[in-house]
Amino acid sequence: MFVRRLSSLHLHQSPLSRRSIASVAWNDQGITLERKDTRTTRLLPHTWLRDHCLCPRCIHPGTRQKLHGSGDIPGEIQPSSVNLTDQGLKVRWAKNSTTEKEHVSTYPREWLKDQLDPSEAPKKAFRPTPWKATDLDPSSLQIPYKDFMHSDSALRIALSLLTERGVCFLDGIPGEERAIEGIAERIGPIRDTFYGKTWDVRADPKAANIAYTSLDLGLHMDLMYFEAPPGVQILHCLEQDVYGGESLFADSHYAVGLLKKDDPEAYQALVEMPVPFGYRNDGHDLSFTRPTLVEDGPAGLEVFYSPPFQHVLPLPSSPVASRQLDAFYRGMRRFKGYIEDPNAHIRIPLVPGQCALFDNRRALHGRTAFSSQAPGKPDRTGHRWLKGTYVDRDALWDRLAVLLADHAANDRGKGL
Amino acid sequence: MFVRRLSSLHLHQSPLSRRSIASVAWNDQGITLERKDTRTTRLLPHTWLRDHCLCPRCIHPGTRQKLHGSGDIPGEIQPSSVNLTDQGLKVRWAKNSTTEKEHVSTYPREWLKDQLDPSEAPKKAFRPTPWKATDLDPSSLQIPYKDFMHSDSALRIALSLLTERGVCFLDGIPGEERAIEGIAERIGPIRDTFYGKTWDVRADPKAANIAYTSLDLGLHMDLMYFEAPPGVQILHCLEQDVYGGESLFADSHYAVGLLKKDDPEAYQALVEMPVPFGYRNDGHDLSFTRPTLVEDGPAGLEVFYSPPFQHVLPLPSSPVASRQLDAFYRGMRRFKGYIEDPNAHIRIPLVPGQCALFDNRRALHGRTAFSSQAPGKPDRTGHRWLKGTYVDRDALWDRLAVLLADHAANDRGKGL
Numbered sequence: 001m002f003v004r005r006l007s008s009l010h011l012h013q014s015p016l017s018r019r020s021i022a023s024v025a026w027n028d029q030g031i032t033l034e035r036k037d038t039r040t041t042r043l044l045p046h047t048w049l050r051d052h053c054l055c056p057r058c059i060h061p062g063t064r065q066k067l068h069g070s071g072d073i074p075g076e077i078q079p080s081s082v083n084l085t086d087q088g089l090k091v092r093w094a095k096n097s098t099t100e101k102e103h104v105s106t107y108p109r110e111w112l113k114d115q116l117d118p119s120e121a122p123k124k125a126f127r128p129t130p131w132k133a134t135d136l137d138p139s140s141l142q143i144p145y146k147d148f149m150h151s152d153s154a155l156r157i158a159l160s161l162l163t164e165r166g167v168c169f170l171d172g173i174p175g176e177e178r179a180i181e182g183i184a185e186r187i188g189p190i191r192d193t194f195y196g197k198t199w200d201v202r203a204d205p206k207a208a209n210i211a212y213t214s215l216d217l218g219l220h221m222d223l224m225y226f227e228a229p230p231g232v233q234i235l236h237c238l239e240q241d242v243y244g245g246e247s248l249f250a251d252s253h254y255a256v257g258l259l260k261k262d263d264p265e266a267y268q269a270l271v272e273m274p275v276p277f278g279y280r281n282d283g284h285d286l287s288f289t290r291p292t293l294v295e296d297g298p299a300g301l302e303v304f305y306s307p308p309f310q311h312v313l314p315l316p317s318s319p320v321a322s323r324q325l326d327a328f329y330r331g332m333r334r335f336k337g338y339i340e341d342p343n344a345h346i347r348i349p350l351v352p353g354q355c356a357l358f359d360n361r362r363a364l365h366g367r368t369a370f371s372s373q374a375p376g377k378p379d380r381t382g383h384r385w386l387k388g389t390y391v392d393r394d395a396l397w398d399r400l401a402v403l404l405a406d407h408a409a410n411d412r413g414k415g416l
Numbered sequence: 417m418f419v420r421r422l423s424s425l426h427l428h429q430s431p432l433s434r435r436s437i438a439s440v441a442w443n444d445q446g447i448t449l450e451r452k453d454t455r456t457t458r459l460l461p462h463t464w465l466r467d468h469c470l471c472p473r474c475i476h477p478g479t480r481q482k483l484h485g486s487g488d489i490p491g492e493i494q495p496s497s498v499n500l501t502d503q504g505l506k507v508r509w510a511k512n513s514t515t516e517k518e519h520v521s522t523y524p525r526e527w528l529k530d531q532l533d534p535s536e537a538p539k540k541a542f543r544p545t546p547w548k549a550t551d552l553d554p555s556s557l558q559i560p561y562k563d564f565m566h567s568d569s570a571l572r573i574a575l576s577l578l579t580e581r582g583v584c585f586l587d588g589i590p591g592e593e594r595a596i597e598g599i600a601e602r603i604g605p606i607r608d609t610f611y612g613k614t615w616d617v618r619a620d621p622k623a624a625n626i627a628y629t630s631l632d633l634g635l636h637m638d639l640m641y642f643e644a645p646p647g648v649q650i651l652h653c654l655e656q657d658v659y660g661g662e663s664l665f666a667d668s669h670y671a672v673g674l675l676k677k678d679d680p681e682a683y684q685a686l687v688e689m690p691v692p693f694g695y696r697n698d699g700h701d702l703s704f705t706r707p708t709l710v711e712d713g714p715a716g717l718e719v720f721y722s723p724p725f726q727h728v729l730p731l732p733s734s735p736v737a738s739r740q741l742d743a744f745y746r747g748m749r750r751f752k753g754y755i756e757d758p759n760a761h762i763r764i765p766l767v768p769g770q771c772a773l774f775d776n777r778r779a780l781h782g783r784t785a786f787s788s789q790a791p792g793k794p795d796r797t798g799h800r801w802l803k804g805t806y807v808d809r810d811a812l813w814d815r816l817a818v819l820l821a822d823h824a825a826n827d828r829g830k831g832l
Binding site for chain 1: 445458459460461463464467468476478479480481482483484485486487488489490491531532534604605606607608609610613622623624625626629631634641642643644696697699700701702704705714723724725726728729730731732733738741742744745746748749750751752753808809810811813814817818821
């Protein structure tokens with residue numbers, strides 16, 4: 001089925017060999033290691049070392065959770081002896097006024113190496129690759145529902161697509177209302193909100209949300225008025241026999257890249273200007289204020305874009321603020337232009353049996369307007385019905401990290 | 417039952433009267449209003465005004481959501497006429513290259529006043545009042561379960577306690593495993609995590625989390641390794657016949673206040689030093705790095721404190737970083753000292769029929785160790801069983817905002 005190999009997040013690194021450390025010295029501040037390769041020295045403060053002791057009295061063996069806090073480490077803690085052995089650095093801590101018992105810590109060489117040469121934070125390793133629609137081979141984004149549900153390898157590839165491209169599609173899904181719950185739960189727990197665990201997108205004359213009308217719905221993200229808008233959105237098509245109602249997907253990172261290059265001042269305004277988002281309707285009152293762009297979020301660039309739920313921007317109170325507001329509007333016009341370029345966004349009619357999975361923190365989604373007349377059947381009403389749900393980004397990253405680690409372990413097991 | 421009156425978030429403000437505006441002028445940038453009271457002028461940029469048009473073609477009447485985005489407003493938009501009437505500011509927009517149709521916007525005087533004199537963001541109005549245990553009258557934190565479930569007024573008071581004090585207690589709860597779901601859903605949807613929709617806190621020899629042992633559990637917060645740790649935690653006591661196992665609650669804001677006063681350098685280190693939190697066990701791999709203190713979060717001060725789930729702090733790579741690490745450890749020692757002061761934290765044995773509701777983003781919780789021998793019954797095993805669940809902070813704020821608005825509307829209706 002899939003032959004694509006994913007770059008592993010879990011590379012084997014060679015531990016610090018005994019010969020790689022030229023000298024070990026200690027004073028009342030900490031232990032200094034001198035490396036042979038770089039001839040550089042590094043101070044490991046005593047408090048830091050004692051805090052990170054790995055012994056079973058410090059880390060609960062069953063749960064791997066710490067049994068003390070950083071606040072438990074006395075500021076004056078000192079070793080009584082320090083030895084570098086084949087196993088690693090062995091430190092015997094002196095008794096003192098606050099720690100009656102003697103304590104011995106051993107820091108394995110691999111562990112020390114990880115601290116001296118920290119690798120990138122794992123979430124930064126889920127690297128998004130910006131795209132415009134014409135870059136993509138749509139078939140590369142398709143995964144059979146059966147594989148997604150039953151093969152961890154297919155799931156890993158789907159979730160890697162979600163983090164790299166921000167969107168993928170499943171097909172062959174049974175036409176059951178609850179099929180989407182199974183799809184979501186392959187990733188993690190469903191994020192329940194006041195919209196419900198799952199929700200129906202179809203034209204409703206008493207709609208409390210414009211998604212539930214037949215209006216054109218420009219490219220946007222959902223739930224920007226929540227503290228942590230969900231990372232995964234799933235839309236499962238159950239019915240589609242109307243004119244229009246095609247689904248649109250675009251990559252916000254692609255548009256941000258263009259904006260930064262074309263108009264740095266407007267880009268900066270989108271980074272700096274707080275935008276209030278809110279939902280005040282139907283017995284609810286939610287709001288959250290955040291800039292459109294955050295440059296250094298936990299996974300790098302963050303984008304928050306949802307015009308229908310944007311509330312009143314603060315009036316500028318100085319000439320500098322007025323100029324920034326101008327740049328903000330210019331940036332929003334440019335951003336909209338980039339994503340609405342037909343070469344930039346995917347435009348597809350979702351058909352029954354298909355679902356779109358997309359990164360709601362990066363991919364923009366929308367749909368064209370539709371008429372409720374069935375195509376070719378002027379005498380009867382057509383229907384468009386999508387079932388939707390959300391999963392948190394935490395759950396996506398959790399699942400993918402574990403799948404990638406298992407995959408890397410399997411590869412190592414096979415001697416690959 | 418409760419006679420306490422809550423300060424309303426929704427005060428009536430007098431609209432800008434016609435006489436309060438001395439002059440209206442406009443140029444190609446915007447419309448300038450001169451106020452009679454302060455003799456100050458304020459520029460309302462044309463793009464901003466057009467973007468915030470309130471007419472039914474701009475805001476969907478059913479859903480109250482915007483039908484255009486900031487990116488749709490042409491930069492060169494200009495009025496063809498501007499009038500101040502009894503209703504407010506009426507602007508007729510000139511046709512131009514990008515907007516073929518003429519458009520008329522009316523900005524009511526009350527709306528204009530809100531923009532000229534913006535009130536504080538509503539979430540900042542949920543003002544926490546720091547406390548130490550000896551400040552509190554425990555009975556003021558108790559609410560009968562029946563009232564909480566059936567009276568919106570009792571619910572409003574409970575949720576106000578949650579935002580003001582960070583903790584409250586219900587009693588008279590039926591001894592049913594699922595009672596907690598009803599309690600949570602009075603606030604909002606349950607936040608499902610890999611721990612389950614609800615979870616059991618009791619000693620388990622195969623525990624994957626130290627909460628599920630009989631060990632002492634120092635004061636901490638839950639789920640710091642999630643992007644948005646839940647705002648509400650609920651713990652319902654179903655069984656308690658062991659020695660020990662008392663519940664502890666402390667106010668992190670109280671401790672932060674002391675730290676800032678006693679040791680500004682340590683306080684600053686807790687603001688600046690990113691701390692990695694993580695859960696890597698049992699088929700899961702979650703992590704999130706954040707400082708211990710965030711000074712200006714959406715509701716003001718934010719605290720992230722969970723020693724058992726703190727992962728390895730980065731090794732300092734410069735003398736400045738070493739000094740900051742020292743200050744961090746000093747700050748953590750002081751913080752722990754403040755919250756562990758017996759005058760600072762509440763220590764109560766939860767009994768069956770009781771539950772604690774607390775703000776997991778502010779209140780610290782813990783428990784004393786327990787032995788699994790029933791008190792006074794050496795021949796049989798005792799049990800301690802709490803059922804727990806989470807609700808998002810978004811849902812808490814949503815529910816409370818609506819309850820307070822309804823309450824204020826009722827008061828106005830009564831002419832209070």
